[in-house]
Amino acid sequence: MADNASSTFNIEPQPSTSPTGLDVARPATVILRLPAVKLRTGLSRATIYRKMQAREFPVAKRLSANCVGWVGAEIETWLTERVPAGGGR
Numbered sequence: 001m002a003d004n005a006s007s008t009f010n011i012e013p014q015p016s017t018s019p020t021g022l023d024v025a026r027p028a029t030v031i032l033r034l035p036a037v038k039l040r041t042g043l044s045r046a047t048i049y050r051k052m053q054a055r056e057f058p059v060a061k062r063l064s065a066n067c068v069g070w071v072g073a074e075i076e077t078w079l080t081e082r083v084p085a086g087g088g089r
Helices: 034-041 045-053 072-082
Strands: 008-011 015-017 023-025 029-032 061-064 067-071
Touching (some): 029 034, 029 072, 034 045, 034 072, 067 072
Antiparallel strands (some): 029 067, 061 067
16 A cells, blocks of 8 residues: 555645734645545545535545545544544444
């Protein structure tokens, strides 16, 4: 199986200018490819796409003509919303 590094992209922080005129670095955005999303969520490819279509899962972003990925923070938020605080049922 491919290394997990090939399933994610790290985008370096991009400088932006705040309203005060001071340069502020934005946090890096992590893009997860399908193998990493499957591993992280435990869901199958079919379930991920079915839930996306039903608007029950974060929508993949088009990266190129034949490539999509998910924003890592959106996947983490989706997971957090489904796991009880105490780890119980």
